[in-house]
Amino acid sequence: MxxxxxxxxxxxxxxxxxxxxxxxxxxxxxxxxxxxxxxxxxxxxxxxxxxxxxxxxxxxxxxxxxxxxxxCPTCHKAIRVKKTELEVDGKKKNVRICPNCFKNGETVVLDKAFKKEAEAQTAAAPKRQRKRAKAEKTETTEE
Ligand SMILES: [Zn+2]
Structure with missing residues (x-):
């Protein structure tokens, strides 16, 4: 559940x-x-x-x-909760996230206990930055 x-x-x-x-x-x-x-x-x-x-x-x-x-407290949509592993407080934990916000590149953690740490962690996550950098590259045509 x-x-x-x-x-x-x-x-x-x-x-x-x-x-x-x-x-x-x-x-x-x-x-x-x-x-x-x-x-x-x-x-x-x-x-x-x-x-x-x-x-x-x-x-x-x-x-x-x-x-x-x-x-979802962020996009206010009725969602099918997705579970993912995030590093929270140096430990890998299964957290519940919103698939709708996740699709838009935002990790909305539904579990309040992990929320702050997880969001801080994802904000600094190199994985996400790399993804964003890539997206920017495809948008702006490079000479
Ligand atoms: Zn959402």
Whole structure:
């Protein structure tokens, strides 16, 4: 499952189609996610103590992870998360990136924990600079 807590996701099918919300919980075992304001269910909560009152509370029920797509915080598109290996803090880590931004030469790391380091790292990455230099060369015709 490529969806993590606090991701913004968009529902792509069912009753809540096109609703966007923040992921509040994930359950990789059952391949479900719980999304803010999606799949709200009324639950009766019975008073357990004398001071408490029985009430009806609305809680979000989990939905199948295949029904949602992660929304990229940069291009705001619903994307199919791509995984790639990046060197973060001197260690190679699998990070989730946006394939749409990646196509445009930008590495948008979706994992907040690695975001800063990864972006700093990709900004200084010689690989990317080389790519850009090459692109410039093809654009400007050399004599
Ligand atoms: Zn993007």
């Amino acid at each position: 490529n969806i993590k807590k606090n991701d913004t996701v968009k529902v792509i099918t069912g009753k809540y189609k096109n609703v966007e919300g923040r992921v509040t919980a994930t359950d990789p075992k059952n391949n479900t996610v719980t999304v803010e304001n999606v799949n709200k269910q009324k639950r009766h909560e019975k008073a357990r103590r004398a001071q408490e009152q029985s009430k009806i509370v609305e809680v979000e029920g989990p939905i199948d992870a295949s029904n949602v797509m992660v929304v």
